[in-house]
Amino acid sequence: MRAYLPIADRRRQLIEAGLTIAERDGVSNVTVRRVASEAGVSLGLVSYCFGSKEELILAMATQIVQELVEHSDPGPHTGSAEEGIDLVLRGALARMWEQVERTPGRQLLTYEITTRSLREPGLSDVAKRQYDVTLELAADALAQAAQTAGVTWTRDLDQVAGLVVMAIDGATLRWLVDHDSEAALARLGDIADLLTTMTV
Amino acid sequence: MRAYLPIADRRRQLIEAGLTIAERDGVSNVTVRRVASEAGVSLGLVSYCFGSKEELILAMATQIVQELVEHSDPGPHTGSAEEGIDLVLRGALARMWEQVERTPGRQLLTYEITTRSLREPGLSDVAKRQYDVTLELAADALAQAAQTAGVTWTRDLDQVAGLVVMAIDGATLRWLVDHDSEAALARLGDIADLLTTMTV
DNA sequence: CATTGACTTGGACGATCGTTCAAGTCTTCA
DNA sequence: TGAAGACTTGAACGATCGTCCAAGTCAATG
Numbered sequence: 001m002r003a004y005l006p007i008a009d010r011r012r013q014l015i016e017a018g019l020t021i022a023e024r025d026g027v028s029n030v031t032v033r034r035v036a037s038e039a040g041v042s043l044g045l046v047s048y049c050f051g052s053k054e055e056l057i058l059a060m061a062t063q064i065v066q067e068l069v070e071h072s073d074p075g076p077h078t079g080s081a082e083e084g085i086d087l088v089l090r091g092a093l094a095r096m097w098e099q100v101e102r103t104p105g106r107q108l109l110t111y112e113i114t115t116r117s118l119r120e121p122g123l124s125d126v127a128k129r130q131y132d133v134t135l136e137l138a139a140d141a142l143a144q145a146a147q148t149a150g151v152t153w154t155r156d157l158d159q160v161a162g163l164v165v166m167a168i169d170g171a172t173l174r175w176l177v178d179h180d181s182e183a184a185l186a187r188l189g190d191i192a193d194l195l196t197t198m199t200v
Numbered sequence: 201m202r203a204y205l206p207i208a209d210r211r212r213q214l215i216e217a218g219l220t221i222a223e224r225d226g227v228s229n230v231t232v233r234r235v236a237s238e239a240g241v242s243l244g245l246v247s248y249c250f251g252s253k254e255e256l257i258l259a260m261a262t263q264i265v266q267e268l269v270e271h272s273d274p275g276p277h278t279g280s281a282e283e284g285i286d287l288v289l290r291g292a293l294a295r296m297w298e299q300v301e302r303t304p305g306r307q308l309l310t311y312e313i314t315t316r317s318l319r320e321p322g323l324s325d326v327a328k329r330q331y332d333v334t335l336e337l338a339a340d341a342l343a344q345a346a347q348t349a350g351v352t353w354t355r356d357l358d359q360v361a362g363l364v365v366m367a368i369d370g371a372t373l374r375w376l377v378d379h380d381s382e383a384a385l386a387r388l389g390d391i392a393d394l395l396t397t398m399t400v
Numbered sequence: 401c402a403t404t405g406a407c408t409t410g411g412a413c414g415a416t417c418g419t420t421c422a423a424g425t426c427t428t429c430a
Numbered sequence: 431t432g433a434a435g436a437c438t439t440g441a442a443c444g445a446t447c448g449t450c451c452a453a454g455t456c457a458a459t460g
Contacts, residue, residue, distance in 0.1 A: 004407055004456055026319040028228055032448060042409045047449060049407095108318055111373075115312050118376055119226040127377040162374075163387050170370030173311075174362075176318055177327040187363050194394040204426055204437055232418060242439045247419060249437095 011049045011059065014039055018060045023105035027112040030057065054122045061113050061126040064106075065133050072137045073099070085149035085199050089192040092145050097185060100172055107172050131165070138164050142195075151199040160198060167191045211249045211259065214239055218260045223305035227312040230257065254322045261313050261326040264306075265333050272337045273299070285349035285399050289392040292345050297385060300372055307372050331365070338364045342395075351399040360398060367391040 005013070017039035022030050032046045032053055050056040073095070100107055110130070117127035138161040146153055153160055167188060175184045205213070217239035222230050232246045232253055250256040273295070300307055310330070317327035338361040346353055353360055367388060375384045 007407075010407085026315075028319075031446080033446085043448095044410070044450080045408060053448060108315060111311065112315050114373065114377070115226075115308060115315060118308055119228075131374065131377055159383075159386070162383060163390055166370035166374055166387050167366060168370070169373055170366035170368070173314065173369055173373075174331065174366055177314070177331055183359075183362060186359070187366050190363055190394060193397075194390060197393075207437075210437085231416080233416080243418095244420080244440070245438060253418060 007049055010041075010045070014041070014046055014049055014056065015059050015063050018056060019063065019109075022060065022112070023109050027057070027109065027116055030060075032056075054120070057116075058123060058126070061117070061123060062129075064110060064113060065126070065129050068130070068133050069137065071099070083149060085146065085151045086192055086196040088145045088149045089195055090189055092141055093188045093192060094185065096141075096168070097171075097181075097188065100168075100175070101181060104176060108176055111173060111176075134165055135161050138168075146199060149199075153198060154200050155198045160195060164191065164195070207249055210241075210245070214241070214246060214249055214256065215259050215263050218256055219263065219309075222260065222309050222312070227257070227309060227316060230260075232256075254320070257316075258323060258326070261317070261323060262329075264310060264313060265326070265329050268330070268333050269337065271299070283349060285346065285351045286392055286396040288345045288349045289395055290389055292341055293388045293392060294385065296341075296368070297371075297381075297388065300368075300375070301381060304376060308376055311373060311376075334365055335361050338368075346399060349399075353398060354400050355398045360395065364391065364395070 014035055018030050018035045021034055021038055033043055035056065036043045036046050046056065050059065113123075114127045114130060117123040117125075117130075135158065139157050142153070142160055142164065143157060171184045171187055175181065214235055218230050218235045221234055221238055233243055235256065236243045236246050246256065250259065313323075314327045314330060317323040317325075317330075335358065339357050342353070342360055342364065343357060371384045371387055375381065
């Protein structure tokens with residue numbers, strides 16, 4: 001990394017360093033000094049780029065939400081109309097679940113940010129935005145799944161998305177504790193069955 | 201509170217003080233000094249009762265799990281065999297949900313303890329025990345619900361309990377963020393529908 | 401080329417943390 | 431009742447934290 005970066009680039013680098021530490025050691029272990037060390041930069045520079053540590057954490061949280069969108073891979077829609085909505089949903093959930101299992105540190109970090117957002121006034125909107133983005137992504141995926149299978153939802157799409165996000169949230173937190181992938185996928189499969197009853 | 205308590209009583213008092221702070225300000229704001237202040241006790245006494253702060257946090261986490269059992273109120277089973285399993289399940293979920301909404305700080309604290317348990321080796325078993333206890337309570341409630349409605353589960357009871365706990369976890373975390381009670385109960389109602397299809 | 405301003409450094413500061421400990425107070429039991 | 435031991439106190443210590451700032455370095459502009 002070149003020295004004397006424009007402040008915007010330096011900010012991005014520090015956010016990345018902060019997220020690396022947060023994923024590895026938890027949000028509570030993100031300190032100004034450690035971020036500076038991780039980025040190979042002096043202590044004062046962090047305060048120069050971010051007015052306060054809280055601003056840095058906020059920027060990290062915003063980046064997490066941003067990457068939620070960027071990393072949302074609709075995946076190859078292998079399904080055809082012949083496949084049936086149930087199989088299409090299970091395929092979409094399985095692909096989403098691969099992404100979850102591939103990034104356990106990021107998943108745990110997301111829960112940490114959520115709880116922190118519920119405690120610190122300065123982050124009060126972060127959790128709401130997390131859900132807004134996640135729900136929109138879920139709704140998009142559900143709409144596309146229905147289109148692929150040639151069916152339509154008999155419920156409000158946002159309502160269905162809320163159900164799916166609830167299940168994924170619960171399944172992910174549980175998996176972070178017991179790492180039972182088979183059980184998690186089985187439970188999500190049951191949710192797919194429920195969703196199937198909401199199509200026609 | 202009398203002075204010069206037996207160490208066991210003093211420990212209980214300090215755990216209670218710690219939980220009060222943790223519910224109000226978050227687990228990251230639980231410090232030895234604040235616990236001592238909340239309990240109206242000197243700083244050194246906390247270290248005397250608990251060898252380290254980590255032991256205090258562990259004792260607090262254990263107490264949370266313990267209270268999970270103690271506060272699990274099966275509630276008045278108003279249902280009769282005439283009522284149908286779906287209504288019995290909805291009733292049980294609604295009663296459980298009242299308890300959730302009555303104790304938001306405790307719910308948030310539970311998530312904080314879970315994530316902290318996933319980060320700190322000294323708390324590594326706490327999250328597992330949280331789920332063990334919760335799952336057992338859910339299984340008991342589901343068994344009793346089926347008995348009340350005069351039906352039997354067509355799935356392994358633990359499997360059904362896992363599904364319910366997943367849903368409750370996701371619903372609670374979401375509610376802590378948006379406080380939309382109606383939506384949360386609607387989603388849990390959908391889960392009740394799913395559970396109904398697992399009975400005969 | 402010189403100067404201006406953006407970027408960077410590292411030390412200093414006060415606050416707060418967990419832990420330790422010598423000393424004091426109270427209860428218990430022989 | 432008096433000695434022993436359990437309980438309690440508050441100060442002290444070193445570590446770490448976020449923030450600040452004077453000084454230095456580099457890139458861009460006139």
